[in-house]
Amino acid sequence: MESILAIFPPELLRILIxxxxxxxxxxxxGLVMVYFERKLAGYMQYRCGLMEIGxxxxxxxxxDGIKLISKRLVIPKNVDGPLYRIAPLxxxxxxxxxxxxxxxxxxxxxxxLNVGLIFVMAMGSLNVMAIFMAGWSSNNKYSxxxxxxxxxxxIAYEIPILLSLLSVVLVTNTFSMSGIVDAQSGxxxxxxxxxxxxxxxxxxxVAETNRAPFDLPEAESELTAGFHTEYSGxxxxxxxxxxxxxxxxxxxxxxxxxxxxWHGPWEEYFGTLxxxxxxYSIMFFMIWIRWTxxxxxxxxxxxxxxxxxxxxxxxxxxxTAAAVKFLPLIFV
Amino acid sequence: MGGYFSxxxxxxxxxxxxxxxxxxxxxSPVVTVxxxxxxxxxxxxxxxxxxxxxxxxxxxxxxxxxMCEKSCPSGCINVISEKKEGEKKKSLTSFMLNxxxxxxxxxxxxxxxxxxxxxxxxxxxxxxxxxxxxMDLVKRLEDKK
Numbered sequence: 001m002e003s004i005l006a007i008f009p010p011e012l013l014r015i016l017i018x019x020x021x022x023x024x025x026x027x028x029x030g031l032v033m034v035y036f037e038r039k040l041a042g043y044m045q046y047r048c049g050l051m052e053i054g055x056x057x058x059x060x061x062x063x064d065g066i067k068l069i070s071k072r073l074v075i076p077k078n079v080d081g082p083l084y085r086i087a088p089l090x091x092x093x094x095x096x097x098x099x100x101x102x103x104x105x106x107x108x109x110x111x112x113l114n115v116g117l118i119f120v121m122a123m124g125s126l127n128v129m130a131i132f133m134a135g136w137s138s139n140n141k142y143s144x145x146x147x148x149x150x151x152x153x154x155i156a157y158e159i160p161i162l163l164s165l166l167s168v169v170l171v172t173n174t175f176s177m178s179g180i181v182d183a184q185s186g187x188x189x190x191x192x193x194x195x196x197x198x199x200x201x202x203x204x205x206v207a208e209t210n211r212a213p214f215d216l217p218e219a220e221s222e223l224t225a226g227f228h229t230e231y232s233g234x235x236x237x238x239x240x241x242x243x244x245x246x247x248x249x250x251x252x253x254x255x256x257x258x259x260x261x262w263h264g265p266w267e268e269y270f271g272t273l274x275x276x277x278x279x280y281s282i283m284f285f286m287i288w289i290r291w292t293x294x295x296x297x298x299x300x301x302x303x304x305x306x307x308x309x310x311x312x313x314x315x316x317x318x319x320t321a322a323a324v325k326f327l328p329l330i331f332v
Numbered sequence: 333m334g335g336y337f338s339x340x341x342x343x344x345x346x347x348x349x350x351x352x353x354x355x356x357x358x359x360s361p362v363v364t365v366x367x368x369x370x371x372x373x374x375x376x377x378x379x380x381x382x383x384x385x386x387x388x389x390x391x392x393x394x395x396x397x398x399m400c401e402k403s404c405p406s407g408c409i410n411v412i413s414e415k416k417e418g419e420k421k422k423s424l425t426s427f428m429l430n431x432x433x434x435x436x437x438x439x440x441x442x443x444x445x446x447x448x449x450x451x452x453x454x455x456x457x458x459x460x461x462x463x464x465x466x467m468d469l470v471k472r473l474e475d476k477k
Binding site: 289 | 351357358
């Protein structure tokens with residue numbers, strides 16, 4: 001055993017193990033969330049949801065995954081081959097990477113980058129390109145519409161996300177994820193200090209994950225699944241998995257920046273548990289609004305971003321900046 | 333700027349009340365009946381295909397008068413009877429119902445002078461051919477016994 005370990009430098013081992021763990025987390029999150037989403041959707045409509053496979057249908061998402069993997073990949077005749085094949089991979093890869101910088105616990109973080117938050121945001125915006133590539137290369141007008149919509153939507157909603165996160169960064173003076181968590185020790189969570197930024201981030205974050213009520217890029221009833229109409233089998237599965245991983249990214253960022261990360265009672269022992277509890281309650285909220293509100297119209301979507309979220313985020317940022325600058329002068 | 337903030341407040345209120353609706357639905361009990369595993373009581377108003385009734389001594393009440401056959405607007409009932417030797421009354425040999433034409437109007441049940449026809453509670457009707465639904469009600473009654 002010693003000799004095997006000696007071949008690999010410890011840094012390489014660390015990268016391998018953390019990479020495997022992060023990918024496992026993404027897949028596990030997909031399995032669990034698909035189950036809970038369908039179950040909760042059932043209960044919100046007075047139904048039972050999944051019941052058939054396993055106790056209360058717990059094995060359903062596993063069986064669905066096996067079905068998707070074993071299905072043949074149908075590639076239509078007139079698609080743009082290379083782009084069409086790369087798009088699902090590109091939709092999946094960037095959504096795995098943000099988990100490398102998320103502090104799941106006091107010592108449970110792969111890399112504490114000093115630009116962690118920027119890294120997460122950069123990877124988040126890559127997802128748009130994957131969706132655009134998928135829609136463009138499908139050579140199908142509905143997929144194209146979906147792709148165009150996703151670009152317009154994500155450009156509009158990335159601005160309020162960045163502005164609202166920036167107002168937290170102004171307070172903490174660091175982009176490092178664990179630095180931001182450290183700044184919230186002792187129960188001073190930033191949701192109390194920046195409630196407006198939290199609300200703006202939550203609304204824009206749901207829009208960023210392309211989920212109902214902002215699911216215009218897929219819009220089953222208008223665009224027949226939009227950008228992933230032409231994808232079958234595991235290519236579709238990767239888009240699907242990417243969506244759930246994106247949800248988890250948004251929840252993790254919200255937990256880290258606004259809900260105190262792993263802080264909570266007995267945080268030395270239950271820190272990670274607190275983190276996941278907070279992240280998954282935000283996931284629950286996302287599912288809740290998905291099964292409550294109808295899809296918005298496109299002009300309503302744009303109005304919400306440009307007329308409400310961005311001005312409010314800007315004002316919030318200005319007030320925060322002024323407070324950070326002048327309050328210490330008054331109180332010290 | 334007219335209505336900028338009032339839109340925000342009104343919209344927020346309606347979103348919150350919408351969330352309350354689904355949350356209440358989520359915590360209230362489900363209404364789905366897991367059909368093959370659990371079944372619910374059939375209401376007395378349920379109209380299945382018609383069936384013959386028995387009297388206290390387990391004999392068919394039908395007196396083979398043929399009123400139902402005459403009153404049926406779709407002509408889907410065919411009562412066949414014979415007069416056995418040594419008996420005063422006619423006795424029923426077969427009571428054919430063509431359920432493919434029956435509209436469940438119930439005039440046969442109303443017209444019956446002997447109260448010999450009623451709606452059954454049978455809702456699991458399935459068959460492979462049309463002929464499966466031309467039923468002999470006497471035979472069906474005996475099979476049920």
